[in-house]
Amino acid sequence: MKALVTAAGGDFGLRLDSVAEPEPRPGQALVAVGAVAVNRGELSLVGQLPPGSRLGWDVAGTVLRAAADGTGPAAGTRVLGLADLDGWAERVAVDTGRLAVLPASVDLPTAAALPVAGLTALYALLHGGRLLGRTVLVTGAAGGVGRLAVQLAAAAGARVVAWVGSAERAAGLAELGADDVELYGAEQTEPVDVLLDSCGGEVLTQAFRTVVPGGSVVCFGNTARAELRLPLDWGRLRPGVGLRYLYLFEEITRQNVARDLDFLVRSVADGRIDPQVALVADWTDPTAAFQRLQDRKVDGKLVLAL
Secondary structure: OEEEEEOOOOHHHEEEEEOOOOOOOOOEEEEEEEEEEEOHHHHHHHOOOOOOOEOOOEEEEEEEEOOOOOOOOOOOOEEEEEOOOOOOEOEEEEEHHHEEEOOOOOOHHHHHOOHHHHHHHHHHHHHHOOOOOOEEEEOOOOOHHHHHHHHHHHHOOOEEEEEEOOOHHHOOHHHHOOOEEEEOOOOOOOOEEEEEEOOOHHHHHHHHOOEEEEEEEEEOOOOOOOOOOOOOOHHHHOOOOEEEEOOHHHHHHHOOHHHHHHHHHHHHHOOOOOOOEEEEEEOOOOHHHHHHHHOOOOOOEEEEEO
16 A cells, blocks of 8 residues: 655655555554645654654544454545654554544535644643633644634633734634634733743743642643743742643553543534645645645645545
8 A cells, every 4th residue: 555654865855655554453443544644843854753753643634444352443434643753655553542523514625634732632621620710822723723622712711812923823722712812922920820821931920920829730742842941939929830841652552542631532523623724736846735734835734635
């Protein structure tokens, strides 16, 4: 079968190549992939992996063969799932504990945008604690995780403040539920109860100053590629603040992923959230789409169609 694999040189160090068919374990279903999402984290891995390595977490498609142990959906069922970094391929074996059934109204590109971004946003907010009546600040709010976090926080009854890097990146966030949209570096004075940060660097330092005593800070990224710096008086002026780093692929070992994917995709079907697919590209020629993602010109999710 065909798959996107790492390659020495070339655009983004990837090529479409022939690879071995997957051999599902007893608790895995074999899925014919129809769409995959691309995360910046995957592109950052390209240069770190040896040639011929596989990539891809987010997949949506149809079950070709149900799991041998009897778990999960039957053959012919449309599903979305979280793969083991081998999802950018025509077929993939996925643990049934990481699969959910697609409602008829949700198409494959929309579903493919959900697993990594949706689960990250959901778990970050869960670690933030109670949301009803509280103020939540989301940095990197224009990205795939950020746009879902804004929607989920608003749906839970929070006042949502969204931080973005430019006026262009702010487009649509108010319609998704953000009560206030601000640019990095603007004078920020509104106190917040929960901070979700994907930026790190100076953005995190600035955002931390807005957190109230007893508040919650959940970091799930570091796009600035900078060391963590907190204000000098961070603990004395903000006693009781909780600071946590969320690493999705460790977090899922403690969560019911199939249940949470089902919640997310049913929320899409019910019109409560929108994964914000900003660009759908052909997987056989993804270079231009990858460049746009790297240049932060994709406000939402990039999906490749097979």
